[in-house]
Amino acid sequence: xxxxxxxxxxxxxxIHDMATDAKWTPGLREIFxxxxxxxKTGTNGDYVAHLIRHNGKKMKDEVQHWHVHDCNFQFVLVxxxxxxxxxxxxxxxxxxxxxxxxQIPGIRHREIAxxxxxxxxxxxxxxxxxxxxxxxxxx
Numbered sequence: 001x002x003x004x005x006x007x008x009x010x011x012x013x014x015i016h017d018m019a020t021d022a023k024w025t026p027g028l029r030e031i032f033x034x035x036x037x038x039x040k041t042g043t044n045g046d047y048v049a050h051l052i053r054h055n056g057k058k059m060k061d062e063v064q065h066w067h068v069h070d071c072n073f074q075f076v077l078v079x080x081x082x083x084x085x086x087x088x089x090x091x092x093x094x095x096x097x098x099x100x101x102x103q104i105p106g107i108r109h110r111e112i113a114x115x116x117x118x119x120x121x122x123x124x125x126x127x128x129x130x131x132x133x134x135x136x137x138x139x
Contacts, residue, residue: 048127081118
């Protein structure tokens with residue numbers, strides 16, 4: 001059966017990612033460290049789940065410009081701190097500890113600011129999604 005006709009979960013593996021073995025690495029943004037939770041491997045790239053936390057660096061980056069993620073699904077749960085984003089058609093939103101976002105595919109957005117204790121759980125499909133800087137939406 002080809003991958004496109006397989007049922008969801010076919011070939012997926014059980015993953016137990018232990019906090020005691022956590023490895024934090026650089027990722028999309030230089031001001032954040034990322035902890036891969038093993039979901040990319042466990043789902044054969046159908047999804048990725050990672051923890052993202054501020055690493056104390058103070059610098060601007062491309063994600064503070066308007067951008068989109070080329071994905072089918074993106075879920076964010078704020079575990080600590082806060083961040084303020086602007087979303088096309090939704091305006092400025094500040095997300096805080098305990099808040100969750102279902103970020104619709106292709107929505108233009110930009111980060112305005114985040115706290116130094118900002119930490120989130122992010123789940124995205126597919127795992128190997130791209131991020132592209134785009135023009136600002138029409139006012």
